[in-house]
Amino acid sequence: MYVAGFEVTTMDEACQEGNIFVTTTGCEDIIQAHHFExxxxxxxxxxxxxxxxxxxMSWLNANAAEKINIKPQVKPTEITIINSDIIYSLSSGKNS
Structure with a gap:
């Protein structure tokens, strides 16, 4: 489906294709464990x-094999999850 020329899809589909995910909704649980995986x-x-x-973030932190703070005071974090993929968190989320 397209709205104003942009493709609209579910997070379940987008998590497999996208490279950058920015949440702005104020709704709970937009990016969940199965999305990270x-x-x-x-x-x-x-x-x-x-x-x-x-x-x-509680799931991401609990499943982090390694966490590296990239730059102090800004809080970007490189998180290697247990399947060896790296996720970069640029800001905090639920239960960070």
Whole structure:
């Protein structure tokens, strides 16, 4: 489906194709565990809304094999999850 020339799809489909995921909804659980597991290596996730419930950071942190803070004071983090894929978190999310 297209709206104003842009393809509209579900997160379940988008997580397999996209490289950058920005949440702005204020709704809970937009990016969940199964989405992280389906994302490409080196995917970037961030939240720019007023709320921190869109991204399930508790799952991401619990399944991190390694976490590297890329730059102090900005809080970007390189997280290697247990399947060896790297996810870059540019801002906090749910239960960070």
């Amino acid at each position: 389906s994302m490409k290596d080196d995917a970037i996730v961030c939240n720019i809304g007023h709320f921190d419930c869109e991204i399930d």
